[in-house]
Amino acid sequence: MKVIVCEMGHHCCSKQKVKRGLWSPEEDEKLIKHITNHGHGCWSSVPKLAGLQRCGKSCRLRWINYLRPDLRRGSFTEHEERTIIDVHRILGNRWAQIAKHLPGRTDNEVKNFWNSCIKKKLIAQGLDPNTHNLLSPHQIPILNANNNKNMDSTKPVFAIINTSTQTKDAKKVPPFQPRSDALANAQFSSSANDSIMSHNLCENSLTRQSSNLYYQDCNIVLENDARHQSSLGFSSQHLVGSANMPILLPLSSSSHPPDHFGSAVQSWGVNGGFGVGLEPVRRPEVYDQEMLQPVMVNQGVVAQEFVNKGLDLRGGGEVHNQTNVEMGSFDGCNIDLEFMEAALMPCEMYSNVGSLNQLAWDCN
């Protein structure tokens, strides 16, 4: 083990030589003994009192991340992993906040686990770890190149795209950013009115919206890009996707060529969700509420277009009429649907995060 001794560092340790690098068992023992007997008090004074040639900051870090008795060591459980993913989707890289939802885990541990494990899993699933949306099409070649070993070309590949990126100026669309300010104000209840309010407040927070997933053929989406921006401007996508709602797309599949979905491309509308795969994860009351008030829920321009055109968003007009989806089309695909559902489900459905109120509270 190489121990570096230097005179550089923080103001708290600039007056004396301090060790850097890995801690020895003897140093650990000294620190534990001191804090057990006296508490840490002012961290800058700990090294001197404990007889350590370390800076206070280093002592604090060692204690918090490694020596604390209430730390939970060992690998992360699946439940913890899901919690991390879910909270990260809402809070972003706020590791300390995320760690608060995992008793015995430190921010550093969560961060390392994210960077070394979860990140790769999400990418392997076609998810952008930063946004939790499906990777944009221009990222897919990279993804495929990196994952060819694990790819089964006979199965569809999915990616999430944000509906707001389905434009020619996709790159200009700002990426998903956690909205802690909105979360802080968000209220969630079972009433329809509250639901509407919540969605308005949490426009981007991937809460209930995240359960509104619709699968479409990526090729067709891209080919129809212009149509999506037309003045007529509405398709099933516009209805199902608010400006920020993620949509699941099968990117490519030899067993499911574009034609296979061609007849269904407009069928993935409000009622045409990928029934087999997604219906189980939806809460009926939420579904109904959103069906009643999609315009309010989806605050995008497109929804307003529906209002302007006097369309009945409950019944669905042309959108609602096209629900002939072959539900068995994705049998045997290699995507981990459960994982994706978990990653996109409202947190209270599977994690120990009681509610977004809790998260909002923690944000403050």
Next chain:
DNA sequence: AAAACATACAACCGCACCCGT
């Protein structure tokens, strides 16, 4: 067997915020 490479994780660094003076 050894070198090269990959991975996990501990630790460091710089910055921002809080609070007391």
Next chain:
DNA sequence: TACGGGTGCGGTTGTATGTTT
């Protein structure tokens, strides 16, 4: 109000260990 010390946080680096070639 300005300043400085203490602390917390997120990004980054360094190192031990495992795996592959």
